[in-house]
Amino acid sequence: MKRWEREGVAEIEDIRLPTKEQLQKGVAIIECIQEIPCNPCVDACPFNAISMENINALPIVDFEKCVGCGKCIEVCPGLAIFVVKAKGEKATVMLPYEFIPLPKEGQMVKAINREGKEICEAVVKKVRKGKTPVVTIELPAEYAMEARHIKVKAEE
Amino acid sequence: MRIEEHPILDFKRGREIYFYYNGKKIKAYEGETIAAALYAAGIKTLSKSLRLHRPRGFFCGIGKCSSCLMKVDGIPNVRTCITMVREGMVVEDNDMELPDKEYEGCELRKKAVDVVVVGGGPAGMNAAIEASKYARTLLIDENPRLGGQLIKQTHKFFGSRRQRAGTRGIEIAKELEREVMERGVEVLLNTSVIGYYKRSHHFLAAADKINRIVYEIEAKKIIFATGAQENMLVFEGNDLPGVYGAGGVQTLMNVYGVKPGNVGLIIGAGNVGLILAYQLLQAGVGVACIVEAMPKIGGYFVHAAKIRRCGIPIYTRHSIKRAYGDGKVEGAIIGELDENWNFVEGSEKDIKCDFICLAVGLTPSIRLIAQTGAEISFINEAGGWVALHNEYMETTKEGIYVAGDLANIEEASTAMIEGKIAGLHAAHSIKPIDDFERKIKEYMEELEIFRQGYFGERPKKAKEKILEGYYEKMGERRSS
Structure with a gap:
């Protein structure tokens, strides 16, 4: 049995990753590792970069076609898509955030990993409001593949 | 206890009103249930158990479990979780008097339609929408609004675009409700179906609790989409309010x-x-x-x-x-x-x-469908006792259909497709529809695709057993 089946936490080996070069331009990382009947991400991509064999198959991102726009982030019912861009020392992670209060641009937040643990400080670069708000945070590149959630202080 | 701010929902509360709970004046908002208003006021014990008088709170919150029964304006055994609070209402502890007052002086109305759908959730609304394209359709629900359990689903739905994937359940409920209204489906809300009987056609008895009307409804076809109810678990203290x-x-x-x-x-x-x-x-x-x-x-x-x-x-x-x-x-x-x-x-x-x-x-809510005499069978994979039915969702009683969780515990997405199949077939068997074969095939394929993955294994098994049971009872596969 895989750890994610028991604990709900994915390991890095469970996820399909881009190359270092692809990561430099910023691409969608889809942490959808279990076959469920769902495909809105395929329809949402303006660049046809996401494909699925059938509705129950796992989505595959063509990292060459993907431009990291993040349109798929807000349609994903599982909130399982993140756009990660890592270049040099810094990285940005775009993540879905359905809680209040929404952070403000420039605000410092705690970056959280897949187990809910605080891993580092991050700065909010952008907040895109929509059906599901998408928050872009900047943090040290070493945490790019770990930070998947944020903790926002109520009053800043 | 009230939520003022929410990331997804905007609570538009109605007019501030007051009602009485055991003589105490309590503030509430129009458009909320008695149970919700009491809860917001910090009152969590709504009833007492019959023999040992243990305190009970609400459990299911959707009118199915009886754990919130109270006496309202003199009428005992009112389900406070689905009854709206009104200005000046008198709510008291239930005293187990016989409900002799409830239907005294009620108006009796008769109705005759082609298709009646019982239950306005995802399956029922889709059944009514589909049937109404071809036949005179009536949709009945005992809640104050349509939507079934979609009205509390704030998460975005899975599936494909055809099943409105990526849309939140609460939005799907609104879209479907709009379609029901636009199609001119007749809708009876706050109306409980209380019995089934058969003469030359199928008959239902129903009661509108607010307007105090008793209906006798004659129908050529009835589609039951009465949903399901939450399971209990055995452990010490499982009846504590909370x-x-x-x-x-x-x-x-x-x-x-x-x-x-x-x-x-x-x-x-x-x-x-x-x-x-x-x-x-x-x-x-x-x-x-x-x-x-x-x-x-x-x-x-x-x-x-x-x-x-x-x-x-x-x-x-x-x-x-x-x-x-x-x-x-x-x-x-x-x-x-x-x-x-x-x-x-x-x-x-x-x-x-x-x-x-x-x-x-x-567990599927089979109490009504069981009254029709449709064959009921215990199928573990389906969630318990279910009505056997064929691929068109028709039970062993001709003209009686099931759809959604009542027909097997599954997803709202599949419930919607099942509703369409039942509605289409019901209408087709009243008066043949030109394009029937193509349309029904499309819906069935949609269902099949949905059930192909790992999470489709259990419902697929359930449906196989249900079909098997149906044909065992009915003999050879009938052609439509």
Whole structure:
């Protein structure tokens, strides 16, 4: 049995990753590792970069076609898509955030990993409001593949 | 206890009104149920058990479990979880008098239609929409609004675009309601179907509690989409006010904007339990943990991942031993299970919480369909007793259909397709539809595709057994 089946936490080996070069331009990382009947991400991509064999198959991102726009982030019912861009020392992670209060641009937040643990400080670069708000945070590149959630202080 | 701000929902509360609870004046808002208003005022004990007079709170929150029965304006045994509060209403503890007052002086009305749909959830609304394209259709629901359990689903739906994937359940409910109205489906709300009988046609007896009208409805076809109800679990203290069905908590919180408590414990890591945990966090309510008796998380990984990121632990191979508290939940003891499903000695943990949500599956609500004489069979994979039916959702009684959770516990997405199939076939068997074969094939293929994956295995097995049972009873496969 895989750890994610028991604990709900994915390991890095469970996820399909881009190359270092692809990561430099910023691409969608889809942490959808279990076959469920769902495909809105395929329809949402303006660049046809996401494909699925059938509705129950796992989505595959063509990292060459993907431009990291993040349109798929807000349609994903599982909130399982993140756009990660890592270049040099810094990285940005775009993540879905359905809680209040929404952070403000420039605000410092705690970056959280897949187990809910605080891993580092991050700065909010952008907040895109929509059906599901998408928050872009900047943090040290070493945490790019770990930070998947944020903790926002109520009053800043 | 009221939620003022929410990341997804905007609670538009009605006019401020007052009602009386055991002589005490209580503030409420128009458009909320008596149970929600009492809860918001901090009153959690709604009834007492019959023999031992143990306090009881609400459990299912959707009018199915009887744990919230109270006396309202002199009428005993009123389900306060689905009855709207009104200015000056007098709400008292139930005193178990016979309900002789309820239908005294009621108006009797007769109706005759082609198709009646009972239940206005995802299956029922789709059945009514589909049938109304070809036949005179009536949709009945005992709730004050259409939508069934969609009205509390704040998460975005899975599936494909045809099943409105990526759209939140609450939005789907609104879209479907609009379509029902635009199609000119006749809708009776606040109206409970209380009986079925057969003369030359099918007949239903129904009662509109607000306008005090009793209906006698004659129909050529009836589609039952009465849904399901939350399962109970056996443990010490399981009747304490504060032990709720997961769906009941969703209703209280997402429909009426009232918090169930401060910190909850969730039993069951299927999709319902996982989604509920996330919704509680969104409403600003704490979640201590989720316990799951099976070795694996039962729901979708993506739902589990969402709440793990928020720091909520999921304990698989664990269960609840007992709930404790003085007249209400104050905590619970959970423990690890061994291979024989016994608690491992010394593994107990004391969880401080003020409510417990049971998300341990659903049982089809078959009481009405059983009255029709349609063959009922126990099918474990389907969630318990279900009406046998064919691929067109028709039961062993001609002209009587089922759809949605009543026909097998599954997803709202599949319930919607089943509703369309039932509606289309019902209309077709009254008056043949030109394009019937092509249309029905399309819906059936949609269902089949949905059930192809890992999560489709159980419902697929359930449907195989249901079909098998149906044809065993009916003999050879009938051609439509």
